[in-house]
Amino acid sequence: SQQGEEDPQALSIQEGENATMNCSYKTSINNLQWYRQNSGRGLVHLILIRSNEREKHSGRLRVTLDTSKKSSSLLITASRAADTASYFCATQEYGNKLVFGAGTILRVKS
Amino acid sequence: NAGVTQTPKFQVLKTGQSMTLQCAQDMNHNSMYWYRQDPGMGLRLIYYSASEGTTDKGEVPNGYNVSRLNKREFSLRLESAAPSQTSVYFCASSPTGANEKLFFGSGTQLSVL
Numbered sequence: 001s002q003q004g005e006e007d008p009q010a011l012s013i014q015e016g017e018n019a020t021m022n023c024s025y026k027t028s029i030n031n032l033q034w035y036r037q038n039s040g041r042g043l044v045h046l047i048l049i050r051s052n053e054r055e056k057h058s059g060r061l062r063v064t065l066d067t068s069k070k071s072s073s074l075l076i077t078a079s080r081a082a083d084t085a086s087y088f089c090a091t092q093e094y095g096n097k098l099v100f101g102a103g104t105i106l107r108v109k110s
Numbered sequence: 111n112a113g114v115t116q117t118p119k120f121q122v123l124k125t126g127q128s129m130t131l132q133c134a135q136d137m138n139h140n141s142m143y144w145y146r147q148d149p150g151m152g153l154r155l156i157y158y159s160a161s162e163g164t165t166d167k168g169e170v171p172n173g174y175n176v177s178r179l180n181k182r183e184f185s186l187r188l189e190s191a192a193p194s195q196t197s198v199y200f201c202a203s204s205p206t207g208a209n210e211k212l213f214f215g216s217g218t219q220l221s222v223l
Contacts, residue, residue: 030209042114042200042214043153088152096141096160097168098208100153 004032004089004101012107019076021104023089024069030092032065032072037086037103046074046087081110112136116201116215123191123222131186131218133201141204142184143212144168144176146197153200159184160207191222 007022023032031050035043047063049056049072056063062075076083088103114135123129135142140161145153145168155168157176165176173195175187184203188195198219202212 033211035212035214042216043202043212044214045211048211090153092208096158096166096207097155098143098212099155099169100145102150102152 004091004099006087006089006101006104008104009102010105010107012109013079015079015081015108015110017079019079019083019106019108021074021087021089021106023072023074023101025072025089025091026070027093029067030094032063033090033092033098034061034063034072034074035088035090035100037088039085043088076106079106079108081108084108114201114203114213114215116199116218118218119216120219121221123188123220125192125222127191128187128189129191130188131199131201131220132183133185133215134183135201135203135213136182137203137205137213138181139203139205139213140181141207142178143202143204144174144184144186145200145202146170146195147200147217148197156186156199193222196220196222 004023004025033048034046037043049065060077065072086103090098090100117132143158144156159165159178162181201215204212
């Protein structure tokens with residue numbers, strides 16, 4: 001069973017707009033990670049946020065974590081056509097397993 | 111830097127055939143993972159190896175076996191392939207486990223007819 005569930009399943013925006021994706025999970029976690037997957041490629045790590053952190057930034061990416069609501073969001077600001085990809089959240093409970101959600105497909109139109 | 115290397119990239123099998131997917135990492139990572147990706151379902155963990163000499167089942171281990179040959183290599187074997195095993199398989203590694211980021215290979219697309 002999947003721990004994280006992303007919302008929306010698909011998102012289409014214009015270049016320059018911001019994109020927000022959400023992830024909800026069910027149990028207590030140690031950390032939550034976001035990954036990007038370009039078509040036909042492997043996953044690339046974007047950001048890791050630990051359970052005692054509330055917000056992290058990396059370039060145009062901003063991730064928030066609300067452990068009381070068991071949810072996280074990924075914000076991509078000033079989107080570019082190259083941001084077109086699938087985005088996955090993954091959660092680590094306490095152990096060595098990282099469990100992925102089904103992903104959000106982002107399309108940025110130029 | 112090669113990172114995580116998977117072979118082969120594509121494979122077509124007939125039902126009942128066996129094969130081994132190979133994975134090697136050159137980053138001196140302790141932990142290695144095998145996932146499968148099916149449309150609309152994200153990635154599901156098949157097996158993982160927290161360190162050399164140990165392996166553990168993930169979410170969907172049935173029909174698969176693994177071998178942690180050494181610190182670099184982690185192979186996935188399908189003993190008797192079934193159409194339900196048609197999927198894209200990803201190997202990943204991490205320095206010490208899921209408390210850190212995973213590095214992924216480029217995947218193996220497997221079709222079982």
